[in-house]
Amino acid sequence: MAYPLPAESGAISTLAFADGYIAIPETVEYLDSGDDVEVTLFTHQYMPANLYIIGSHDLGLDVLIPMLPGFVRARVINVGSMGGLYAVKRGEADVAGLHLVDEETGQYNVPYMVKYSVNNAVLIRGGYLREQGLIVPRGGNPKNIRGGIEDLLRGDVRIVNRNKGAGTRFLLDLKLKEIAVKMGVKFEELVRKVNGYYYEVKTHTAVAAAVAQGKADAGVGIRAAAAMYGLDFIPLGWESYDFAIPIDRLEKDSVKAFLSMLRSSEFRDALSKLPGYKVPNDIGEVIWRGQ
Structure with missing residues (x-):
């Protein structure tokens, strides 16, 4: 799978986060989802991440990821909550951060798991409330x-x-x-x-x-x-910031490590020091499960 790194024209900093590039012929207007392309990697020692976190940007994740054990190679891709929801449904993400408010009920996240039939996943209490x-x-x-x-x-x-x-x-x-x-x-x-x-x-x-x-x-x-x-x-x-995780990833070692750190007192203490964050007691618990 390949995700682009959107940025302003000429933003060289994106190269620091990219694994490689593709060349698009000048006669091609755009590439469709599902097209096969040839990727030129920046290094022959490239090693894919074993924990892909795709979804909403969150500063709490910036605190959590450095606390994970050394065997976890995490890659965060910020595509927004809906992008994360679809990434979980398609099986591309190991974890997706979501904070989607339902217009009718005011409830966060669960209505969208039901509405978009994300039945291959569980919804984990991200543990935090964030002040918007x-x-x-x-x-x-x-x-x-x-x-x-x-x-x-x-x-x-x-x-x-x-x-x-x-x-x-x-x-x-x-x-x-x-x-x-x-x-x-x-x-x-x-x-x-x-x-x-x-x-x-x-x-x-x-x-x-x-x-x-x-x-x-x-x-x-x-x-x-x-x-x-x-x-x-x-x-x-x-608002409630939660995590959607495909059911078949729950036994993956890197996901287990993520959930263990999410529930730890060490992370709870670190997160509570961020302005505008609250950590409820049920952090890391399953609050919804697909069929």
Whole structure:
């Protein structure tokens, strides 16, 4: 399997995370999922990872992965919660981080496992609650964004958004749909009033970086990312971040090591030190199982 590493044009840093490259002939417009290609690896000593974590970006994973035993070779691919859900369903991921809120019930993750018939997997309590909110510039919030999501409709406010399929994008869209109903307008019409709605990045830290660099006045993300860049934060609420794991991977040694560390007091203590994270008592427990 091959996953691209999306980045801005000329971003040489992606080479540090890539295993190799493919050459696409100039006569080919695009490659379809399932096409066979020849890959040129950057090293003859290439060794595939034995723990593929595909899904939503999370700073808690950045804490957990270095704590895993030495035999675990983890690779994290940030494609958003929906991308992780599909990666589990297709059997590509060993673990997928999800934080998808259901519009009708307000429940996280379980409704999507049922809706998309991910019956080959279990849903593990990721153990954390993360605080989501608006990330705004330091130094007194110069655009005076105080009213929450409604302020994103102002013409003088430019936002940075997450990619389609990201759980944070789902959260923002849910809030905007609530505003659209109150205003009596269509969601699509309301979105056109949000300056920067289509300016997309793939991680919480990329949202914070865009605000810190002055590329945007605000963006939805987790408190820990705002703290990392010394930015101000306007809370919107707490969310559940869980893990989907294919049932046939539960006996894989690297997955066992992942779950063992997830449930450990060592990780619990480290995670609780991140701003905007809470660790419930049932961390690592199965909360839903496919048929």
